[in-house]
Amino acid sequence: MTVFVPKRPRLARVVGAVAVILGLASCAVDKAPQTATAEASFSLLGEPLGEIVALRRLTEDQYRNSIADIFGPDIKVAGRFEPIVRPAHELISTGAAASTISPAGLEQFDSMGRNIAAQVMSEPNRLQFMSCVPRDAAAPDPACAAKMLVPIGRYLFRRPLTEGEVASYVKMAGDAVANNGSFHGGLELALGAMLVSPQFLYVIESAEPDPDHAGGLRLDSYSRASRLSFLLWNTTPNEALLQAAASKRLMDDAGLAEMAQRMVQSSRLEDGVRAFFADMLLFEKFAEMAKDQIVYPRFNPDVAAALPEQMLRMIVDHLVTQKGDYRDLFTSRRTFINRALGPLYQVKVSASQGWVPYEFAPGDERSGLLGQAGFLALYSHSGRSSPTLRGRAIRELLLCQPVPNPPGNVNFTAVQDVNSKLMPTARMRLDAHNSDPVCAACHKITDPLGLPLEKFDGIGASRPNENGALINTYGMFEGADFLGNVGLGKAMASSPSTTECVAGRAFQYATGRAPDEEGSTTTAIEQNFATQGYRIQALFLRVATMPEAYRIAPTPPKESVVAMAARNSSTMGLYP
């Protein structure tokens, strides 16, 4: 063991530990990179892991981002991800905290993991990840295997490996050589095993006793690093975060705030904000959106792909790049456009590739998030618009006000005929439908927010009239009446429900806790959000640093249940 230089005590201790558990006397440490990074990455976990308080399954994007950050963007992730089921009126984030992995899902994770491992260990690639050369490429070499697996395992598991884990993965790599006769093949299998391990597929949040609250727990250091990283950047903790975790800096309020502040200022906040809004606005539904080719000849796969991206670009530009007020998101005239969307918006797009900023003229009916074709198209039927679906989406997603499901025995006999000469517009048809008081009760909640958007058809294209009849865009919200999308946007911007909703969602998104567990925290977050001018940076900073988010109540929270698979699609089409 004399090879280890005392100037690198951590490395010495750690690689020494590796050598001890493997019963080895020597290791080619002299080839180890001399940077602090390398030293930290060789450390093993010095203390026992804490009690597990949450298991949050990686989302598809988090998985992809993690692989790209750890192994580089050249490594392809190919496969089908088992979807995380969204609980009714909640986020996928909270579903992830209750999500299991089915046999079919694990089969896919296994095949993706082996595929990634094969790419990482392929001839040119592996040189970047290996700091040693095996003594014999056809024989086990535990020391060299450990030198590769310890640092990579630390990134994949978001904490240093334990001695037991190192021993286990090194043994896997060695045993496999007996079967496939290749040192690198053995490493590939061990790496594949890490990628299918629950330690990678789940973000495991663990806790330690909370000195400030007797009997309670608080998230431990490495869990905090993961929390910050997935919340703010939607990816795995980087070297700086892991080192901050190792030094316990994230355990004190000032250290945590300093780190969160730095991350919020980074341009990578964009990834976190995108992921948050894609979750809050149910963007998974875009994958299932279908439009009728005969009714909407302008709709094609390029348009379908551009719609969610346009919304995210608008959101990120306004909130992150311009550091805008969240409320102005509903009135802003700035958006982005690409060639595919030109015909839908009736706008000439000169750029043949990519996205260009676009600003609608003052007074244009098309403003704010709700005027984006993606929102309008997603909450429409396959062949026509739907004031009810749009109104319901605004209530549930942007105001956090769940709308009851229609009664099971509802009779739609009196409902609409889209080709009706007597009732050419949706408003007229809905009025007829709502002569039934049972229906009217809910439509009163949804329709006054959806009808103002009727000047946009089922793919979100502008239309002056419906079936030749003028469209009345009168709407009403919280006692104030208005006309059209512009009026609706202003009403949304001035409602406290709008900002309370996003504040509550941000807390749920950060913690994975269901809305009913947050108690009075939302109000506090909202107040802070208000004093900070409703900047998204302030909101994210707040939920990333508030002690409540890291505190675990003495009694374990009740297990949340997950929504039925077909729930969204099962109720959606029921509305006229």
Place this chain on the structure above:
Amino acid sequence: MSLILDRRTALRGAVQGMAVAIGLPLLDIFLDGNGQAMAATGAPVPVRFGTWFWGLGVNPPRWFPNKIGADYDLKEELSPIAPLKHKINILGDFSLPLDGKPNLPHTSGGVGIRTGMAIASDRGLPAPSFDVLIGDVIGTRTRFRSLEVSATGDPRNSLSGRGNGNLNPAEVSPAALYARIFGTGFRDPNSATFTPDPAVLARRSVLSGVNEQRQALEARLGASDRQRLDQYFTSLRQLEKQLDVELTKPDPMLGCVVPGTVPDRPINAEIENVMENHKIMTDLLVMALACDNTRVFNMNFNNGASSLTRIGSTITHHQLTHEEVLDNRLGYQPEATFFVNKCMEAWVYFIQAMDAVKEGDGTLLDNSLVFAHSETEFAKFHTIDNIPMMTAGAAGGRLRTGLHVAGGGTPVSRVGLTLQQIMGVPVDRWGAESLETNMPIRELLV
């Protein structure tokens, strides 16, 4: 082109979508005297179980037979089953009491039939679906414990799972289903030679290594996450089993003919495309059964609140059931009924494909039990009593067929109980609250 068509060529034709019914004789040399066991190993011909789901029910007066018992009559909407009527049971007049819980449209019915429980809110399977419980008994020796498929896209279109946040996601792409079954890891059971793949052997031992970490994790767990971690390790165990199967020389299965590859196809809810995807995935699934790569399956033709569309129509199947006016002259909604007929057409394709594979003196269908059901009786009003259900196949002689069984308003959980018992699940009482029952449907038992 050669005029000599061997069995493989012929079947490939069928797999690529031509509606050709081909008999593939399972050579008697592989069966013992009575034709029910494989001669090579003495192992009995496997019995399979599967479900075939369609959404939005039927027009009850146009579908349910009048006559109870054998030789039931076939009305307009059920007439496509005529060629296989003697292998099909019609199950009607069972009830789904909700014990005061709300009728969640398009959810309560399907979940109730599969779990024997009325769910209180739209929050996932409350308990294991009974196909999973059957899989625990008959699905443990095959490469796949079960295969789930959705012909209408959406991997979440599935009624199979263990509850508690677990749902078996459905395969939606024909090409991906092909790759999963017949790609890497597939062993032709009829191949003369067998050498265990050392790579599989190595993977097998690696997975044991992952499994060994279970204890360390469990020691850190609170009660609430234990179940979820258990599910992970159950899934891992299944993956290990899958590799064990790949390492064992399979019994010859003469009905097994490896199909040709399947091209990438669009995945959407447009009815003609769904029909074609359903056909291709049916053919693949049938071969997965014939090759004994799985003994349990769940085919979802469309989803509960059917999102099926038809080119040129502004609304979906689901909306039609609510919004289309009842045609007074016809007595039903013609546009919505178009989709009911398509569902029945697809169902018949499915069982005919199974019946076309010969096994011994019967067919793959005879050695299977396929349970078909919807989630509503009459979609216009979301009724969930008298949901239309069928079985096809004789489960290797364990089930009487060709009957119309009327439940007389007894709980629908009797169906789940009966099918579990037929498939060998040791259960004598199943369901919760008013759906709890210990009364199997005796008419069906041999």
